[in-house]
Amino acid sequence: MAVRRSIFLVGVWTGGEIKPVNVTAELIALLISILMVIGLSLGLSAVRRLNQRLEISEINRKTLQESELKFRALTESSAVGFVVLDAKGKVLECNEAYIELTGRRELDEVVGHDLAEWVVNDRDESEEYVREELDKIRDELGEATSELTQQYDGATVVHPDGKTIPVIVYSSAMQTPSGLQILCLVRDISEREEARKKLEASEKQANLLFDNSPISTAIYSSEGYFLRANKAHDELWGVPFQQLLAEYNSELEEDFNILEDPQLLEIVGSEKLEAIFAGERLVLEPVTYRASEYNSRTGRDNYVMTSFFPLHNENGDVERVVQMHVDLTERAATEKKLREREALYQAVIDSTNDGFAVLLPDETVVDANEEYVRIVGHTDLSEIKGRISRQWVSDDMGIEEREELIKTGGKKHGIRIDYKHPDGSIVPAEVSGAMVETESGPQIVVLARDISERLESEEKLRQVQKMDAIGKLTGGVAHDFNNLLAVVFGNAELAL
Numbered sequence: 132m133a134v135r136r137s138i139f140l141v142g143v144w145t146g147g148e149i150k151p152v153n154v155t156a157e158l159i160a161l162l163i164s165i166l167m168v169i170g171l172s173l174g175l176s177a178v179r180r181l182n183q184r185l186e187i188s189e190i191n192r193k194t195l196q197e198s199e200l201k202f203r204a205l206t207e208s209s210a211v212g213f214v215v216l217d218a219k220g221k222v223l224e225c226n227e228a229y230i231e232l233t234g235r236r237e238l239d240e241v242v243g244h245d246l247a248e249w250v251v252n253d254r255d256e257s258e259e260y261v262r263e264e265l266d267k268i269r270d271e272l273g274e275a276t277s278e279l280t281q282q283y284d285g286a287t288v289v290h291p292d293g294k295t296i297p298v299i300v301y302s303s304a305m306q307t308p309s310g311l312q313i314l315c316l317v318r319d320i321s322e323r324e325e326a327r328k329k330l331e332a333s334e335k336q337a338n339l340l341f342d343n344s345p346i347s348t349a350i351y352s353s354e355g356y357f358l359r360a361n362k363a364h365d366e367l368w369g370v371p372f373q374q375l376l377a378e379y380n381s382e383l384e385e386d387f388n389i390l391e392d393p394q395l396l397e398i399v400g401s402e403k404l405e406a407i408f409a410g411e412r413l414v415l416e417p418v419t420y421r422a423s424e425y426n427s428r429t430g431r432d433n434y435v436m437t438s439f440f441p442l443h444n445e446n447g448d449v450e451r452v453v454q455m456h457v458d459l460t461e462r463a464a465t466e467k468k469l470r471e472r473e474a475l476y477q478a479v480i481d482s483t484n485d486g487f488a489v490l491l492p493d494e495t496v497v498d499a500n501e502e503y504v505r506i507v508g509h510t511d512l513s514e515i516k517g518r519i520s521r522q523w524v525s526d527d528m529g530i531e532e533r534e535e536l537i538k539t540g541g542k543k544h545g546i547r548i549d550y551k552h553p554d555g556s557i558v559p560a561e562v563s564g565a566m567v568e569t570e571s572g573p574q575i576v577v578l579a580r581d582i583s584e585r586l587e588s589e590e591k592l593r594q595v596q597k598m599d600a601i602g603k604l605t606g607g608v609a610h611d612f613n614n615l616l617a618v619v620f621g622n623a624e625l626a627l
Contacts, residue, residue, distance in 0.1 A: 212298075212317035218310055220246040232298070232317060234290025251287050288317075297324045347435075347456035353449045355390035355408060367433060367458055389454070394420060407439045410449050414438045417459050434460045486560070486579035492537050494520045497574065506560055506581050508552030525549035525557060533564070536575065540566045548579070559586055 212229030214222055222242050230241050233249045283300040290296070302315045341348060347364040349372065351357055360372040389395065390404055398418050399407075407413050417436045435456040442451040480487045486503030490496055496515050507523045509515050528548045536543050546562040560579045567574050 212315075212319075214241075214315045214317065216246060216313040216315065218313075222246065223312070229317060232296065232319060233288055234292065234294065234296075249289050251289055296321055347458065349454045351389055351408075351452045351454065353408060353451065355388040355452075357387055357389070358451070364456070367435075367456060407441065408449060408452055410441050410443065412440055417463075431460070433458065434463045484580070486577075486581070488520070488577045488579070490520060490575045490577055492573055492575065494533070494575075496520055502581075503577075503579055506558055506579050507550045508554070508556075508558070523550050523552075525551050529562065533575075536564055536566055537573075542566075550579075559583055 209226065210228055212226065212232040214225040214229045217223055222244055225238075225241055230236070230238060233241055235241050281300075281302045281304075283302065286298050286300055288296045288298050297320050298317050299320050300315055300317050302313055304311060304313045342361050344361055345363055347361070347367040349357065349360040349364050357372065365371045390401075390408065395404065399413075399415065403411075403413065415437045417434060420433045420435055433456075435458055438455045438457075440453045440455070441449045442453060444450040480500045483500070484502065486500065486506045488496060488499035488503045496518055499512055499515065501512075504510065504512055504515060507515060507520070525548070529546050532543050532546045542563070542565040544563045546564065548560050548562050550558045550560055552558065559582050561582050562580075563578045565576045567576055
């Protein structure tokens with residue numbers, strides 16, 4: 132059976148004229164099929180895109196819900212107060228930490244209430260302060276939809292019982308469909324404020340200690356330039372150091388730098404001085420710092436012991452260098468006088484005819500001169516030093532006096548003691564003692580005088596006195612006998 136073909140006359144514009152073209156029904160059907168396939172593909176693609184959008188919307192919704200749940204869980208578990216305010220400062224919602232921070236117990240005591248009920252600034256202003264801040268936020272935000280973030284210091288939360296809590300507030304304001312909302316994080320900074328106050332008190336005390344320290348102290352920068360000095364420093368050099376520096380800088384037309392101090396360079400050396408400012412700690416032996424118009428107005432040289440202490444920052448770098456002077460000028464003069472006096476006393480002790488000794492309360496010999504060593508029967512101090520002097524005292528002489536001296540203190544004079552020599556000979560002495568308190572404890576100062584010659588002289592004197600008495604007695608007897616003989620002879624002559 133022959134297939135009937137339909138022929139359509141189609142005009143085609145070619146070369147500026149319409150030419151008829153024969154198109155079969157099969158070609159038309161093919162074109163229609165192609166168009167239907169294209170339409171179906173476009174429809175399926177649109178459906179797929181719609182499904183994808185629905186899926187994305189659902190995912191976003193779930194993500195938003197999860198984020199909201201996480202956010203609420205975070206705010207509820209956080210120790211930082213979280214609160215949402217409307218444009219007038221009323222609380223829309225908050226977490227437990229914020230309720231506790233305000234000193235309230237229930238949510239309805241906070242939500243719906245005005246922020247000014249418990250927030251004041253450091254000037255004890257409440258409602259006016261809150262209104263000013265809210266107006267400022269509204270003015271700055273205006274009609275914009277972007278977020279506006281602020282930080283507020285100096286705010287205070289007042290509890291119903293009057294207790295005050297210093298806080299710091301971080302707020303973020305934004306326009307929402309329901310109007311302006313302000314999200315705030317409120318942190319209790321009581322501990323930080325307490326630490327700050329303690330730090331300020333500590334710094335004040337440190338400054339007081341620095342200014343009133345009896346040790347001359349100056350502080351220099353890490354480059355060697357002077358920063359500050361205390362009162363003792365000004366007193367040591369006879370004039371405020373700032374004044375000296377001003378005069379120095381004015382005349383030399385340059386700033387004073389301790390790294391270029393000629394006397395210090397002479398004493399320490401440039402390498403050592405640079406090492407100090409590089410972080411090395413140094414204590415110098417006492418030296419004399421010569422007075423000059425730029426370092427002293429006292430008119431005298433200063434004999435000082437100088438120390439340098441570098442101060443490091445948190446990175447370990449030298450930030451400051453502290454220079455301390457211990458003034459030894461008066462002490463050196465006193466020590467010199469003491470040495471001179473000790474030398475004088477030693478000369479007196481060594482040249483005296485009396486024995487001198489220092490004993491402990493138990494009579495241990497601490498020191499003695501040559502005469503005392505001789506009196507006790509020895510030739511050198513090393514033979515008796517550290518030994519008990521009772522070893523060479525005859526019998527128990529002087530024990531009672533020593534015990535009374537230890538008990539009552541004071542002085543004792545005219546104590547008779549006989550010293551036994553190793554060869555058995557005895558040296559009689561008259562001893563005086565005095566109890567003296569020293570840094571190492573009580574000590575007895577003893578003066579012993581050899582009275583051998585005096586006793587011999589006294590014995591000779593007694594012998595002379597005896598002979599004189601006998602002579603006088605004999606003369607008296609002879610005189611009386613002569614008188615009797617004269618009477619006898621007189622009577623005899625009369626009898627004759």
